[in-house]
Amino acid sequence: MNTKLLDCEKIVAAIDKVLIGKVRPIALHEPAFDGNEWAYVKDCLDSGWVSSVGSYVDRFEKDLAEVTGVRRAVATVNGTAALHICCLLAGVEPGDEVLTPALTFIATTNAVSYCGAVPHFVDSDLRTLGMDPLALTDYLAEVAEVRSGACYNKKTGRRIRAAVPMHTFGHPIDIDAMVETCERYCIVMVEDAAESLGSLYKGRHTGQWGKVSALSFNGNKTVTTGGGGAILTNDEKLGALAKHLTTTAKLPHRWEFNHDQIGFNYRMPNINAALGCAQLERLSHFVDQKRKLAQRYCEEFQTLSSVSIFQEPEFARSNYWLNAMLLAPEHISSRDLLLEKLNESKIQSRPAWTLMYRLPMYSHCPRMECPVAEEISDRLINLPSSACLAEQG
Numbered sequence: 001m002n003t004k005l006l007d008c009e010k011i012v013a014a015i016d017k018v019l020i021g022k023v024r025p026i027a028l029h030e031p032a033f034d035g036n037e038w039a040y041v042k043d044c045l046d047s048g049w050v051s052s053v054g055s056y057v058d059r060f061e062k063d064l065a066e067v068t069g070v071r072r073a074v075a076t077v078n079g080t081a082a083l084h085i086c087c088l089l090a091g092v093e094p095g096d097e098v099l100t101p102a103l104t105f106i107a108t109t110n111a112v113s114y115c116g117a118v119p120h121f122v123d124s125d126l127r128t129l130g131m132d133p134l135a136l137t138d139y140l141a142e143v144a145e146v147r148s149g150a151c152y153n154k155k156t157g158r159r160i161r162a163a164v165p166m167h168t169f170g171h172p173i174d175i176d177a178m179v180e181t182c183e184r185y186c187i188v189m190v191e192d193a194a195e196s197l198g199s200l201y202k203g204r205h206t207g208q209w210g211k212v213s214a215l216s217f218n219g220n221k222t223v224t225t226g227g228g229g230a231i232l233t234n235d236e237k238l239g240a241l242a243k244h245l246t247t248t249a250k251l252p253h254r255w256e257f258n259h260d261q262i263g264f265n266y267r268m269p270n271i272n273a274a275l276g277c278a279q280l281e282r283l284s285h286f287v288d289q290k291r292k293l294a295q296r297y298c299e300e301f302q303t304l305s306s307v308s309i310f311q312e313p314e315f316a317r318s319n320y321w322l323n324a325m326l327l328a329p330e331h332i333s334s335r336d337l338l339l340e341k342l343n344e345s346k347i348q349s350r351p352a353w354t355l356m357y358r359l360p361m362y363s364h365c366p367r368m369e370c371p372v373a374e375e376i377s378d379r380l381i382n383l384p385s386s387a388c389l390a391e392q393g
């Protein structure tokens with residue numbers, strides 16, 4: 001008998017047990033609107049202020065700053081737009097290089113490209129699923145040099161201006177180590193915190209360490225505004241500039257249309273912000289539920305040796321945005337079979353993103369060797385993670 005055969009039935013049964021009583025198909029991540037969503041959206045419609053001006057945007061930005069512990073939050077039309085502006089505010093210029101994870105959603109990488117810069121891919125840390133600051137430090141010692149306060153890639157001659165680590169599936173990276181690496185090499189750090197609203201690193205909310213950081217409120221995120229994003233910063237001046245740039249760089253005036261630079265129409269509409277205000281009131285409840293669900297997966301997986309549930313790093317309190325199941329290395333070849341069985345059972349599940357350097361438009365970008373990102377991408381399957389799935393019965 002081949003003992004290496006993966007017992008898919010047993011794994012599906014374990015997941016079934018966690019999801020018992022839930023209506024199939026079970027989506028990977030669904031929003032829940034059982035707070036003040038209907039009331040605030042109705043109020044917004046009644047007021048007539050549904051679009052680019054209105055009080056819910058101001059309120060949402062204030063609430064966000066409070067929840068994440070930063071001085072200023074600026075709401076945007078989506079998370080990708082927030083990342084684009086973050087890169088610009090970090091000083092990223094055409095011809096620069098920006099360090100980004102090999103394993104991330106395409107938005108992190110595209111935002112770099114929108115600035116005319118070149119993404120430079122970094123390997124992952126198996127403890128966090130995010131950028132590995134220690135491996136990066138060793139790599140930079142080899143390929144980079146600092147000259148008069150600026151970091152250059154010795155091979156390409158381009159300036160390495162910024163790094164955009166991402167908190168994968170809500171799990172914070174080793175931020176202190178990353179900050180140290182960035183400081184040593186004069187690199188500006190931007191956090192892609194799109195997946196980590198509600199996640200803490202050493203007791204403080206993710207997004208506080210980047211010069212600027214980005215959030216997303218897409219429909220599948222922990223908190224949704226339909227579509228939306230935000231820029232976070234502790235620098236009041238940068239915050240004001242973020243607002244200016246995302247609102248067409250228009251100079252305030254009662255009737256005149258004057259703009260002092262090429263800005264962007266990236267503002268979040270008021271109707272989306274109304275939804276966001278109600279969703280944000282539910283954040284701690286969502287995170288509690290999602291953490292409970294993760295614990296239930298862990299319990300059911302305890303007796304299985306072929307798979308495990310990824311658990312938060314010891315320095316973190318994660319939102320467990322998406323639960324991640326890791327196949328034991330000897331079972332990598334059965335990943336797609338397991339994906340098939342799960343989806344057949346109406347349990348929506350999917351592998352991690354295709355590594356960025358395997359996509360045609362990014363295949364020629366500079367990068368370090370990425371054995372860990374490759375291993376994660378081979379071993380990982382995301383499981384249904386909506387907050388409502390933690391409710392019993």
Ligand SMILES: *Cc1c(COP(=O)(O)O)cnc(C)c1O
Nearest residue numbers: 078079080105107108194216218
């Ligand atoms: C969701 C997400 C974004 C932003 O996506 P939008 O759909 O534009 O809001 C950015 N980075 C990561 C890693 C994400 O998961």
